[in-house]
Amino acid sequence: DVKVTQSSRYLVKRTGEKVFLECVQDMDHENMFWYRQDPGLGLRLIYFSYDVKMKEKGDIPEGYSVSREKKERFSLILESASTNQTSMYLCASSWGSGNQPQHFGDGTRLSIL
Amino acid sequence: AQTVTQSQPEMSVQEAETVTLSCTYDTSESDYYLFWYKQPPSRQMILVIRQEAYKQQNATENRFSVNFQKAAKSFSLKISDSQLGDAAMYFCAYRSGYNQGGKLIFGQGTELSVKP
Numbered sequence: 722d723v724k725v726t727q728s729s730r731y732l733v734k735r736t737g738e739k740v741f742l743e744c745v746q747d748m749d750h751e752n753m754f755w756y757r758q759d760p761g762l763g764l765r766l767i768y769f770s771y772d773v774k775m776k777e778k779g780d781i782p783e784g785y786s787v788s789r790e791k792k793e794r795f796s797l798i799l800e801s802a803s804t805n806q807t808s809m810y811l812c813a814s815s816w817g818s819g820n821q822p823q824h825f826g827d828g829t830r831l832s833i834l
Numbered sequence: 835a836q837t838v839t840q841s842q843p844e845m846s847v848q849e850a851e852t853v854t855l856s857c858t859y860d861t862s863e864s865d866y867y868l869f870w871y872k873q874p875p876s877r878q879m880i881l882v883i884r885q886e887a888y889k890q891q892n893a894t895e896n897r898f899s900v901n902f903q904k905a906a907k908s909f910s911l912k913i914s915d916s917q918l919g920d921a922a923m924y925f926c927a928y929r930s931g932y933n934q935g936g937k938l939i940f941g942q943g944t945e946l947s948v949k950p
Contacts, residue, residue: 752936761843763925763940771936779937811879818929818936820867820886825879 723748727812727826735834740799742829744812751816753795754823755779755787758809767810770795802833836861838928840941847916848949854901855911855944857926865931868902868909869938873923882924885909887931913946921948 728743746753752771756764756779766779768787776787784806788796795814799806809830813823837860847853859868870882885893885902893900897914913920926941 754937756940761942763838763840763942764938765940766937769937813879815936818933819931820884821936822869822881822884823936823938825871827878 723750723814723824725812725814725824725826727810727829729829730827731830731832733832733834734799734802736802736804738799738802740802740831740833742797742799742810742812742831744795744797744814744826745793746795746814746824747793748814748816748824749792750814750824751792752814752818752823753789754813754815755785755795755797756811756813757781758811758828764811767797804833807831807833836863836866836928836930836939838926838939838941840926840944842944843942844945844947846947846949847913847920849916849918851916852912852914853916853946855913855924855926855946857909857911857941859907859909859926859928861907861928861930863930863932867929867931868900869927869929870898870900870909870911871925871927871940872920873925873943874919875922879925883911916948918948918950921946 754769755767770789812826815823873879927938
């Protein structure tokens, strides 16, 4: 089974802090994704990566950056955390495209105080 | 840009009954894929079922089936013989057949409760 591991289930940080969310997958997937999940809005794509060191902006990239130095690891960075970034963050990975499903991590519930 | 709409924020079904969750999408593309994902409370999101746009036959996975109406851009999920474990948030998602990386566009979600 594919395993996508997010470093924290719950995280509390303060406004202005630099926050790192880590995601690791164990299936040699090409693609990795970071989503934000908010009630009534579904999942919105922040950034994705289709290869090492490659990244593309999703629908809501403002205030975020990403890093993919190794194929298995995809990091989401909140450069200066703000209260409106309090949310559930989901990481996913997939092999190729087409009908290949994305596999999700357990999510990180991030609170910015 | 493509959009996905789930117009039912909440649905309820009696155990052993059948329920249908609605999903509509908007696209001008001819090559695409549609998915239903399930997110149980405090648990991982998992794939329920998928459909290729080029296939006319509706996908089926055990008690889960879809009604894919390509002309109407509708992709509903039918759950038969509902079980307590089906209670979850369900998301409909669209993937373009043209974009690199295979990103998904999600609907707002439908929260399904199952009554014993």
